[in-house]
Amino acid sequence: MDQGLYIKSIQTILASQSEWGSYVASPNFPTYQYCWLRDGSFIAHAMDTAGEFESASAFFKWVGRTIQRFSYKVDEARLRLAAGLPMGKDDLLHTRFTLDGEEVYIDNTWGNFQIDGYGTWLWALNEHVKISGDFSLLQSLKEPIEITLRYLELAWKLPNYDCWEEHPEYLHTYSLSTVYAGFQAAGEMIASGKLNIKTIPVKALATEVLQFILEFAVRNGRLVKYFCPPGEESETRLIGNDGVDASLLAAAMPYQLLSFDDPIFLSTLKKIEEDLHRTGGGVYRYKADVYYGGGEWILLAAWLGWYYASVNQFDKAQALCQWIESQADENGWLAEQVSDHTLYPEHYVPWVKKWGPIAKPLTWSHAMYVILVNALNKG
Ligand code: BGC
Numbered sequence: 546m547d548q549g550l551y552i553k554s555i556q557t558i559l560a561s562q563s564e565w566g567s568y569v570a571s572p573n574f575p576t577y578q579y580c581w582l583r584d585g586s587f588i589a590h591a592m593d594t595a596g597e598f599e600s601a602s603a604f605f606k607w608v609g610r611t612i613q614r615f616s617y618k619v620d621e622a623r624l625r626l627a628a629g630l631p632m633g634k635d636d637l638l639h640t641r642f643t644l645d646g647e648e649v650y651i652d653n654t655w656g657n658f659q660i661d662g663y664g665t666w667l668w669a670l671n672e673h674v675k676i677s678g679d680f681s682l683l684q685s686l687k688e689p690i691e692i693t694l695r696y697l698e699l700a701w702k703l704p705n706y707d708c709w710e711e712h713p714e715y716l717h718t719y720s721l722s723t724v725y726a727g728f729q730a731a732g733e734m735i736a737s738g739k740l741n742i743k744t745i746p747v748k749a750l751a752t753e754v755l756q757f758i759l760e761f762a763v764r765n766g767r768l769v770k771y772f773c774p775p776g777e778e779s780e781t782r783l784i785g786n787d788g789v790d791a792s793l794l795a796a797a798m799p800y801q802l803l804s805f806d807d808p809i810f811l812s813t814l815k816k817i818e819e820d821l822h823r824t825g826g827g828v829y830r831y832k833a834d835v836y837y838g839g840g841e842w843i844l845l846a847a848w849l850g851w852y853y854a855s856v857n858q859f860d861k862a863q864a865l866c867q868w869i870e871s872q873a874d875e876n877g878w879l880a881e882q883v884s885d886h887t888l889y890p891e892h893y894v895p896w897v898k899k900w901g902p903i904a905k906p907l908t909w910s911h912a913m914y915v916i917l918v919n920a921l922n923k924g
Contacts, residue, residue, distance in 0.1 A: 547870040553877035554911035561908040563644035566607030574904035579641040582662025584909040586669035591912035594919035598677040609689040611646035616692045656706035663693050664723030671730035680739040694745045715771035718762040719792040725754040726800035767812035768793050789816045790831040791845040798852040837896045838887030843879050847913035854920035878906035
């Protein structure tokens, strides 16, 4: 383990945290000057694994305040859905916010409707209280937790953008697994006796989501990247995508939708290893990825390593850790992705022209590295 990079990663995360508690996705990349619930939840979890509880707690409080600010949207969305009215692109809770917790309207085409961050923050919050022992946070966050649960209950079957902010017309297995994790986490927090929510049947909802995934998201014995909302398949609409996405690792690690030895998870993992893990290198998001040419993602390499460390395959985890360390630049910064072995090199330059050089440092990359190092240390 590179002690220097570990310390630098913690410093980079702390430097990326605003006075309000939010974490900026990347300080140097204009398009990522915001806080995403998805990135932020994993960043907070990384800080928990590093014992930096104050930072994580400040993030959860920021999430709480932000969700409360927009809770009226959940009530309005319920009325719209009940009346069969169409849902506008900004009628649901957004995926990213300014650092002080406002919605972002600078790019009106942004796919704001992404449910995964809402499941993920509940998962990360439950992990936080278990690791830090600070259960008092649950009482102060009761309202936003409840709003999130009502939101997920309402929205989980609606097609929405995936965790890479693509394919809004489908249901995404990764996103659904976060919803499962969110309901499960709420169940645990309620069972701890420190969170009093009686109106939402979280355990039953978790079971419903699990059954839905098993019924619709499994093909050829493994999880698929995305699929059509049931009943909506047509000749003009693709049935879905039966390839894998590296984010499906989350089904077992950390969301525990499937156990580590579940045959469906093991087949999914095998396909990810075969199709997306470059031998001796990093991990691609999915086979058709053209974003900046489709490079290897640091955070996904760490994620695969996190899984290996959790099942005691330390050599493999160590190899991924070393690969990540070899990708740090002279400042000790980790990028979002690296471009030495892109899947579609011809797509690299057009993205650089559009948004500038690849985001670096990417706070989420540093966070996943911290998680991996701590998983290795634990082992
Ligand atoms: C990624 C998202 C991420 C965002 C900010 C996007 O390019 O696809 O997963 O949340 O960047 O890091």
